[in-house]
Amino acid sequence: xxxxxxxxNWRRVLLLRETSSLIMLFVVIIxxxxxxxxxxxxxxxxxxxxxIPELGIVALGVTMLMITGExxxxxxxxxxxxxxxxxxxxxxxxxxxxxxxxxxxxxxGLGALNGFITLTFGIPSFITTLGAMLIWRGGVLLLTGGxxxxxxxxxxxxxxxxxxxxxxVSLFWFGIITLILWFILERTDFGNWMFASGGNQIAAxxxxxxxxxxxxxxxxxxxxxxxxxxxxxSFRLETTLPSMGNGLEMEAIAATVIGGTALSGGVGTLIxxxxxxxxxxxxxxxxxxxxxxxxWFRVFIGIATILAVILNTFVRERAKKLRC
Amino acid sequence: xxxxxxxxxxxVFLAVVLLGGMAWAAKYRFTFISHAGEENPxxxxxxxxxxxxxKLLNVDFMFVRPKEEGDLPAQLSQFEAALAQKPDGIIxxxxxxxxxxxxxKKAIDAGIPVICSNTDDPEGAKGNARLSYIGQxxxxxxxxxxxxxxxxxxxxxxxxxxxxxxGPGLVWAEQRAKGITQYLDEMGYTYERLDTTMKMxxxxxxxxxxxxxxxxxxxxxxxxxxHASAAKAAKNLGYKPGELLIGGFDLVPEVLAEIKSGYIxxxxxxxxxxxxxxxxxxxxxxxxxGLSAWDVNTGxxxxxxxxxxxxxxxxxxxxx
Numbered sequence: 162x163x164x165x166x167x168x169x170n171w172r173r174v175l176l177l178r179e180t181s182s183l184i185m186l187f188v189v190i191i192x193x194x195x196x197x198x199x200x201x202x203x204x205x206x207x208x209x210x211x212x213i214p215e216l217g218i219v220a221l222g223v224t225m226l227m228i229t230g231e232x233x234x235x236x237x238x239x240x241x242x243x244x245x246x247x248x249x250x251x252x253x254x255x256x257x258x259x260x261x262x263x264x265x266x267x268x269x270g271l272g273a274l275n276g277f278i279t280l281t282f283g284i285p286s287f288i289t290t291l292g293a294m295l296i297w298r299g300g301v302l303l304l305t306g307g308x309x310x311x312x313x314x315x316x317x318x319x320x321x322x323x324x325x326x327x328x329x330v331s332l333f334w335f336g337i338i339t340l341i342l343w344f345i346l347e348r349t350d351f352g353n354w355m356f357a358s359g360g361n362q363i364a365a366x367x368x369x370x371x372x373x374x375x376x377x378x379x380x381x382x383x384x385x386x387x388x389x390x391x392x393x394x395s396f397r398l399e400t401t402l403p404s405m406g407n408g409l410e411m412e413a414i415a416a417t418v419i420g421g422t423a424l425s426g427g428v429g430t431l432i433x434x435x436x437x438x439x440x441x442x443x444x445x446x447x448x449x450x451x452x453x454x455x456x457w458f459r460v461f462i463g464i465a466t467i468l469a470v471i472l473n474t475f476v477r478e479r480a481k482k483l484r485c
Numbered sequence: 486x487x488x489x490x491x492x493x494x495x496x497v498f499l500a501v502v503l504l505g506g507m508a509w510a511a512k513y514r515f516t517f518i519s520h521a522g523e524e525n526p527x528x529x530x531x532x533x534x535x536x537x538x539x540k541l542l543n544v545d546f547m548f549v550r551p552k553e554e555g556d557l558p559a560q561l562s563q564f565e566a567a568l569a570q571k572p573d574g575i576i577x578x579x580x581x582x583x584x585x586x587x588x589x590k591k592a593i594d595a596g597i598p599v600i601c602s603n604t605d606d607p608e609g610a611k612g613n614a615r616l617s618y619i620g621q622x623x624x625x626x627x628x629x630x631x632x633x634x635x636x637x638x639x640x641x642x643x644x645x646x647x648x649x650x651x652g653p654g655l656v657w658a659e660q661r662a663k664g665i666t667q668y669l670d671e672m673g674y675t676y677e678r679l680d681t682t683m684k685m686x687x688x689x690x691x692x693x694x695x696x697x698x699x700x701x702x703x704x705x706x707x708x709x710x711x712h713a714s715a716a717k718a719a720k721n722l723g724y725k726p727g728e729l730l731i732g733g734f735d736l737v738p739e740v741l742a743e744i745k746s747g748y749i750x751x752x753x754x755x756x757x758x759x760x761x762x763x764x765x766x767x768x769x770x771x772x773x774x775g776l777s778a779w780d781v782n783t784g785x786x787x788x789x790x791x792x793x794x795x796x797x798x799x800x801x802x803x804x805x
Contacts, residue, residue, distance in 0.1 A: 197570070204568075205570075212562045302653065400581065404556060405558065449570070452547045453547075
């Protein structure tokens with residue numbers, strides 16, 4: 162319409178929490194493409210897109226939980242625990258669909274346990290889930306004795322990781338889960354309760370929000386998604402490894418923070434987390450394409466994390482001051 | 486806004502400087518993909534060997550490792566990324582019986598030769614399409630180690646051993662452990678496996694705790710380099726040199742020091758320098774002259790008090 166409305170939109174774009182991570186994503190793509198043109202080859206895009214959902218789905222859960230003001234460091238261990246349980250159930254003769262569902266229920270149950278302990282005893286979730294991380298990783302090794310159970314033949318792997326051209330079905334699951342969670346967070350009362358619970362608990366309680374229930378639900382969701390993502394990876398690799406998801410919790414938190422979600426809770430965005438997950442996996446892949454030694458990976462993720470948060474704060478502050 | 490743009494420019498600049506300097510033009514580009522994490526000191530010699538060969542032949546060589554020791558999903562996706570780059574040859578470890586079958590075949594079908602180094606498919610050439618294996622026969626090496634460590638024990642007695650398994654579930658570790666337990670079973674000895682991780686400090690405290698809880702333990706046999714940690718644990722607990730029979734694999738500096746101190750009876754060297762050097766040479770010859778790949782057993786070289794000084798000298802050059 163008129164000029165002023167265009168300027169208004171521009172300001173709104175800058176105010177979005179996703180903006181700075183999106184800018185970084187484009188910069189990273191352009192830089193890697195100019196160094197190694199094969200970075201955007203059809204083949205390599207397929208390679209990157211098949212590993213993003215596994216980090217992304219975990220990071221979505223971590224983001225939801227972080228918005229309500231809590232942490233989950235045990236996602237990497239649950240990521241390994243659920244598929245191992247699934248394989249064990251099937252080893253004992255359970256039907257494949259039922260085994261997956263049971264494993265996912267266990268995943269949600271582990272989250273409920275994290276939430277119950279954190280909220281009942283009033284200890285930081287950082288501590289609870291740090292403990293849980295060690296317990297379930299140890300549990301995996303105890304259950305398997307280091308040797309993974311054989312991956313069952315003839316599983317319905319197509320439903321989760323079937324190939325459509327260069328894409329895998331897991332990418333669509335990632336998209337659907339993002340949409341559902343986005344709807345819950347941005348368009349329902351429950352989403353508002355989440356922001357309120359993470360922002361100011363006392364005010365939230367005064368408003369009549371059951372903070373405990375909101376947080377507990379998100380603990381369960383976070384753990385459930387970690388378990389689901391673990392099942393996806395085990396389907397893709399057709400094996401269950403005790404070492405799966407080692408260090409994944411830090412990558413998921415990095416993806417969340419790069420995307421613009423505040424560590425302190427109360428503020429956050431799922432779209433940003435999706436962008437953050439792309440960024441992390443693309444840097445990982447791009448460094449190989451650019452023939453850089455793998456030692457650089459950590460350095461780059463470190464720089465990207467700090468830069469993203471600086472950019473985020475900076476762009477938003479500037480945008481607020483813009484007079485339109 | 487200016488500051489924000491400045492920040493982005495700094496990021497781009499850093500990225501271009503750091504990455505641009507690394508790629509240079511060479512006749513062939515080879516990529517080495519390993520399952521071993523960056524904290525694993527054994528691989529320094531493999532890297533050195535490959536680097537020396539690459540320099541000698543003037544080829545571009547890249548070494549890729551996962552962030553966490555034994556993170557196989559990461560190794561697989563790194564393999565796929567390396568493949569998408571269409572290099573002239575790939576060297577990889579195969580630490581899982583099936584996971585790498587498909588991707589290795591894909592590479593070979595695409596005309597990219599793949600050579601296996603250090604850790605092979607348990608079924609060898611039957612289990613994976615890789616063109617050759619350069620490394621140790623793992624089961625046989627484990628059997629040989631257990632035999633050497635227990636050599637000289639009076640016959641007829643029953644002894645208890647601790648087996649340190651730093652990478653439970655990984656092919657290389659399980660294969661060696663299989664060889665070790667095979668020999669101990671034959672002798673009628675008892676044993677227990679302990680997950681000691683590949684981190685030396687963690688390994689030491691776990692082995693120390695085990696020895697305290699099981700004072701009847703006659704010796705510690707490691708499938709990796711954690712016999713160095715076992716030696717340190719024995720020292721801390723007041724064992725005399727040689728009182729506990731300690732043996733294992735590989736020649737990291739800590740192991741050599743403990744052979745000198747008398748706490749480690751012997752170590753089996755699989756000559757990692759060759760595992761880096763030879764695959765590069767093979768790939769080069771295959772590309773340059775169309776020669777075929779060939780298997781190499783990099784061996785069962787025993788290092789003990791009798792030859793440790795010579796090896797120490799070479800170790801300082803990171804050749805052994």
